[in-house]
Amino acid sequence: MDLIAFNKLKRAKAKHTPEVSKQTGFPSPATHYLEHTIDLHEHLIKNTDATFFVRIDGDGLSGFNIHNNDVLIIDRSLTPKENGLVLAVEEGEFKVKRFSKRPSEPYTIWGIITYIIHAVS
Amino acid sequence: MIALVDCNSFYASCEQVFRPDLWNKPVVVLSNNDGCIIAANKQAKALTHIPLYEPVFKIKKVLGENGITCFSSNYTLYGDMSQRVINILRTFSPLVEVYSIDESFLDLSGVCHTTSYTDYGQEIKNTVFKHTGLPVGVGIAPTKVLAKLANRIAKKKTSETDQVYVIDSEEKRIEALKSTAIKDVWGIGRKHAKRLNAVGVVTAYHFTQLPLHWVRKQMTVVGERLWNELQGDPCIDFMTEPKPKKNIGTAKSFGKRLENISLIEEACSYYIAEVAEVLRSQKSCATYVQVFLHTNYHSKTDKQYSNSITSTLAIPTNNTFILITEAKKALHAIYKPGFRYKKVGVCLSGIVPEQYVQGNLFESQNRYNDARLVDTIDRLNSKFGKSKVMSGSIGTRIKEWELIKEERSARYTTQWHEILTIKT
Numbered sequence: 387m388d389l390i391a392f393n394k395l396k397r398a399k400a401k402h403t404p405e406v407s408k409q410t411g412f413p414s415p416a417t418h419y420l421e422h423t424i425d426l427h428e429h430l431i432k433n434t435d436a437t438f439f440v441r442i443d444g445d446g447l448s449g450f451n452i453h454n455n456d457v458l459i460i461d462r463s464l465t466p467k468e469n470g471l472v473l474a475v476e477e478g479e480f481k482v483k484r485f486s487k488r489p490s491e492p493y494t495i496w497g498i499i500t501y502i503i504h505a506v507s
Numbered sequence: 508m509i510a511l512v513d514c515n516s517f518y519a520s521c522e523q524v525f526r527p528d529l530w531n532k533p534v535v536v537l538s539n540n541d542g543c544i545i546a547a548n549k550q551a552k553a554l555t556h557i558p559l560y561e562p563v564f565k566i567k568k569v570l571g572e573n574g575i576t577c578f579s580s581n582y583t584l585y586g587d588m589s590q591r592v593i594n595i596l597r598t599f600s601p602l603v604e605v606y607s608i609d610e611s612f613l614d615l616s617g618v619c620h621t622t623s624y625t626d627y628g629q630e631i632k633n634t635v636f637k638h639t640g641l642p643v644g645v646g647i648a649p650t651k652v653l654a655k656l657a658n659r660i661a662k663k664k665t666s667e668t669d670q671v672y673v674i675d676s677e678e679k680r681i682e683a684l685k686s687t688a689i690k691d692v693w694g695i696g697r698k699h700a701k702r703l704n705a706v707g708v709v710t711a712y713h714f715t716q717l718p719l720h721w722v723r724k725q726m727t728v729v730g731e732r733l734w735n736e737l738q739g740d741p742c743i744d745f746m747t748e749p750k751p752k753k754n755i756g757t758a759k760s761f762g763k764r765l766e767n768i769s770l771i772e773e774a775c776s777y778y779i780a781e782v783a784e785v786l787r788s789q790k791s792c793a794t795y796v797q798v799f800l801h802t803n804y805h806s807k808t809d810k811q812y813s814n815s816i817t818s819t820l821a822i823p824t825n826n827t828f829i830l831i832t833e834a835k836k837a838l839h840a841i842y843k844p845g846f847r848y849k850k851v852g853v854c855l856s857g858i859v860p861e862q863y864v865q866g867n868l869f870e871s872q873n874r875y876n877d878a879r880l881v882d883t884i885d886r887l888n889s890k891f892g893k894s895k896v897m898s899g900s901i902g903t904r905i906k907e908w909e910l911i912k913e914e915r916s917a918r919y920t921t922q923w924h925e926i927l928t929i930k931t
Contacts, residue, residue: 435591436638438919439926446931457926463638478528480929496527496640 430501436463438497440473440480447482456504458482460497471499508624508647508675509741510613511654512596512631514589515642515662515670517609519548521588522578524640525919525927533575537563540760540910541579551575579912583893587920591639599631604745612651614745628671648674648683651743652736655693656683656711680739684712694733699726711737752789755782756797758852761908764803765848768839771800774908775838776831776900778853783827786855787885792823792864794857796830798837803849814841823857823864827881830855831900892922 431437440458450471452458458473466472466485474483476493483493514520518536523529533551535544544559551559557569563577570577589608597603602614619627628645635643646658653674660683661672674680690700692711702725708714714722715737722730735742757778765771775798786793801813816837824830834853887896894901917925 433638435594439923441926441928442931443928444931462640475527475530478530480527482929482931494527 430459431461432500433461433463436497437461450482450484452482452502453504456502458499459501459503461500462497464498464500466495466498473497473499508615508619508649508673509651509654510600510615510628510631511606511646511651511658512592512611512613512635512643513658514592514609515644516546516548517589517641518546518578518580518585519551520641521585522576522581522916523548524588525916526576529576533573534578535559535570535575536578536580537914539580539912540762541913542760544577545580577914579915581916581918583918583921584916587918588639588641592635592641592643595635595638596631599627599634602745602747604747612654612745615647624673624675625671628673629669632670643670645671646674647672648680649739650736650741652693652733653680653683653739656687659687659691681712684715684737685710687711689714692733692737694729699730752785753858754854754856755785755793755858756852756854757781758799758850758854759910760850761848762910763908764809765908766844766846768842768844769902770904770908771842771848771851772835772838773900773902773904775834775851775853776898776902777894777905778851779830779834780827780894780897780901782853782855783825783830783881784885784888786825786858787881790861791858792825792861793820793830793855794823794859795819795855796833796837797854797856798834798841799852799854800838800841800848801850802846806847809847810845812843812846814843816841817856819857822866823859825861825881826878827884827898831898835900 438460440460442452442454442456442458445454447453460473468485468487470485472483472485473496474481474493475496476491480496481493482499483489485495516534519534522534522536531550533554534548535551536546537543538545541563543562547559551557554573554575557573557575558566563570585608592609593603593605593611596611596613600613600615600618604612606612613631615624615627622630624647628647632643632645635641644658644662646654646656646661648654648657657672657674661668661670664672674683687710689695689703689708689711690697692714695703703714708717715734717734719731719734722734726733732742759778761774765774779796795817797815797817799813799815802809802811804811818833818837820829820833838851884896888894917927919925919927
């Protein structure tokens with residue numbers, strides 16, 4: 387066997403210095419004041435598992451300040467309050483009603499309306 | 508004590524929540540290709556003169572005449588409603604085992620200090636109904652098998668139990684055992700029921716009177732566990748983590764018969780994308796890809812052909828694109844022109860956890876490692892809806908092979924443009 391070449395294997399240079407941030411300049415004065423941006427879901431929905439969305443098609447509810455294409459947030463877990471808006475079921479149909487402890491006709495409460503989302507543009 | 512909570516005619520109930528016009532009316536839910544009925548509510552089951560389990564095309568007319576409303580299955584809705592129920596159940600016990608889409612076991616040890624089990628069961632039932640609109644039954648007993656039994660009783664004797672039944676004394680246990688046929692005990696299959704009937708075991712009570720060594724010999728350790736559970740000794744553990752699946756597959760009939768391989772290929776790719784997504788969601792990889800293809804067995808005029816092939820992957824993966832490539836190769840190997848195909852199916856098996864995937868000397872690991880693309884696709888699809896971003900292999904002709912879902916209700920809870928709409 388002929389010896390062709392004889393080389394010393396070089397060991398790779400070990401890097402022990404940590405990466406240094408390239409950022410220079412004045413550090414952000416907000417660093418210790420950062421908070422999360424407001425998330426509407428968090429504020430408008432208290433109980434996700436009991437919350438449903440319902441869209442209104444038509445102008446029949448303007449008396450309740452609910453208009454065509456509005457979206458209602460319905461929380462089923464809440465207890466209705468006197469005069470509060472509820473989504474009710476009467477004779478197999480959905481109806482929006484103001485809750486009263488002594489209703490003139492019996493109905494089933496499907497859920498409590500907590501917010502009305504109305505698009506303006 | 509252990510509670511078994513299960514939803515009453517779950518699929519039909521999910522549909523009814525959003526359709527008050529159908530409350531107390533017969534409702535059925537159809538299988539994936541609207542071929543047969545897979546779920547019927549109490550009112551539909553009460554119409555015993557209707558053969559509910561015949562193919563739908565045969566009974567469609569009778570269903571209509573009897574005022575039965577049919578829904579195509581809407582698994583998106585059922586899955587979301589199921590998750591809501593599970594979340595609510597978790598507020599009643601720190602240990603919940605999700606047994607199926609509509610059944611969960613709750614460990615009640617240490618959670619009922621101030622109320623009776625019956626009251627707690629009622630509270631569970633009432634809360635689930637109030638929050639979701641879904642009716643449930645609750646069985647409470649010292650073991651899982653007895654809890655199942657209690658749940659059966661709760662549902663059978665609704666007027667006495669009001670959907671909640673507790674086995675909390677020796678008398679009640681014996682009474683429950685005596686009133687339950689052995690074939691209705693959880694875990695007793697048709698075969699065992701037959702064999703047990705042959706030796707004079709008709710009720711669950713008879714079964715508990717058998718000597719344990721006989722049970723062990725005839726029905727192995729599974730039977731022994733059942734025997735103990737029925738005696739009131741818990742020996743089936745809680746499984747809080749879902750069992751990793753051994754294989755994941757899907758196969759659906761085409762909307763119409765297909766001859767051309769290019770459409771079959773697109774359907775096959777679509778199914779692969781579906782199962783690969785499941786694989787990724789449980790953080791595992793598949794080793795084998797099986798593809799099968801067949802014509803319509805029931806047709807008297809069509810030439811018949813069916814075949815199946817399994818291919819082994821060089822390295823287990825959950826990457827949709829690699830799996831599609833393999834599945835297409837496999838499909839080409841079994842496809843024969845000149846037949847009218849009814850169904851293509853795929854099944855992934857040899858499932859291993861993602862972190863234990865072994866490399867292969869002859870394959871570079873890199874392309875397998877690039878999970879970022881599929882992860883991005885998963886994120887987009889979970890945000891914008893199923894199959895919004897797909898592999899090009901799936902094509903754009905889904906309507907030409909997709910199965911028919913004529914009667915599917917809206918995805919009321921997961922799609923903004925499909926939420927419940929009320930006309931005023």
